Amino acid sequence: MGIADGRASSSSPESLFAPATADGRPVAPVLGATITPWVLDLIRRYRAAAPSMRVCAHLAEDPDEGAVWQSSIFDLRTCRRAECTGAALAVLEERLGHPPEDEPARCTTCGRTGVAVRGVGVAVGPTMLRGTVCDHCLAAQPIPTPSSATDPVAGVDAPSAQRQIEPDDEPLDVDVPELAAAESRIPFDAVGRRALRRGWLMAEACARTTAPGLAPDRAVIGGLLVRAAKLAKGLAGPAPTDGAFVHDLAFRSLVETTTTLWWLLRAEAADAATATAAFRDAGPAGPGSGQVRDRLADLGREADHTTLLSPSPDAVPGSWRELTTLHLSERPDGFALDLGNPEIGPIQALIAGEHLSLACADYVDRMPTDLDPDQLRRLADELTELRANVEVAYAEAFPESGDA
Incomplete structure (x- = not known):
């Protein structure tokens, strides 16, 4: 999915999303001196997806509106309206070939499957980042915040x-x-x-x-x-x-x-x-x-x-x-x-x-x-x-x- 062709037919839910404008790309997060590894990983995933990010019609019109980004659909960001988050889930189901709930539980941070995970969220500007993290990664000790976590996402x-x-x-x-x-x-x-x-x-x-x-x-x-x-x-x-x-x-x-x-x-x-x-x-x-x-x-x-x-x-x-x-x-x-x-x-x-x-x-x-x-x-x-x-x-x- 990471390097697949993102083009879709007009009947696909993919067609409901358009490339984000420069103003609508992820902003640099404000972070402290230390950061929990799973938080850092989630932020890095979000910001790395910036060049290929697509958004719903509401975010295309108002990039500062409250938004949601899910690690499992890394290249899409939606507003918080039910119809837009639902469209993102429909895209995920289309890509997987089966309902998302049938997918094995996976830790966003370490990638392990078949382990107990918890839903987590981190706010970066107006966007809530969501992922699933296992107990092992949740328990990891904070580390010094690397400068790469807050460097601007360029072009x-x-x-x-x-x-x-x-x-x-x-x-x-x-x-x-x-x-x-x-x-x-x-x-x-x-x-x-x-x-x-x-x-x-x-x-x-x-x-x-x-x-x-x-x-x-x-x-x-x-x-x-x-x-x-x-x-x-x-x-x-x-x-x-x-x-x-x-x-x-x-x-x-x-x-x-x-x-x-x-x-x-x-x-x-x-x-x-x-x-x-x-x-x-x-x-x-x-x-x-x-x-x-x-x-x-x-x-x-x-x-x-x-x-x-x-x-x-x-x-x-x-x-x-x-x-x-x-x-x-x-x-x-x-x-x-x-x-x-x-x-x-x-x-x-x-x-x-x-x-x-x-x-x-x-x-x-x-x-x-x-x-x-x-x-x-x-x-x-x-x-x-x-x-x-x-x-x-x-x-x-x-x-x-x-x-x-």
Whole structure:
């Protein structure tokens, strides 16, 4: 839905909404020194949708009228009249292909489904932003408000999207000696999450600025990009204490998706066309570990395979090998059940963020987006440099550890 063609027939409820004028675009919110993460996420989603925002007829006439924006229909904003909010819900039902109430509950912030969520709202100017947030995200502690949350939303797409990729208050450089002196993994985990966050922001910027009307071969690449962006976003924050195994499965899926995306982008045109056609015709199963290893080898990154998918890089999820590695412990008298959860190591997160950023740098060279290719290549190269520095510091801090 994020990069789908928004054109609609005259009989569609989509036709009731018109592009917002410059005066009717989202205003900069007034925020304090700290902000709750779910509030920040909701505001960022709202403001990122500004270039493609469409409004009901009443807001087109009076942009200052009280309005409602829902994260599930990110490109529409309505006044508070029942007929207009109802029209927005009709658009959502048309896009989903089923009533909205039949859609699984989803947390706006972390993207998890099948969890209990609560309806939330945040006022920005005359507009009430609405989303659904899980208890885990609601309980998150406030963080310093980044300047990017209040920067004006300028004009359109590419310039705005590019500014959001590298907020001034989220530097990626590290002090290697200071990091090497760390006595715990905590500072390394923070760097790994920042790397994943950059990969996510780059992928999302690429998706938001990709022109619609994609041919099937390009749609495969675009769809993989969006999938990787969604997975990286959910993984960029701290792992939930009650769902670390789900976090691990999502990370494995991110590695497989990013590897396939990057591999297709690097393939020769004829090979890529054949591969994308095979991808569309394939069954529901994704690439196995063997394919991931082979594709990483084609990319010159085979050595990353074991680190990314440890502790069982070649185990098929749910197989006997995975069970004995993650869910069972062998004893002299047989097996015992193991409820311990795997953790995503900081080097794993850092490499995943690097791979996604490099795929995004290749994406802008092959796909219809007007992002600056030099900027994305520079951002990707920064992550490669960061990885080299952090790996040195990690080896010095934990010389006895094989944990990534």
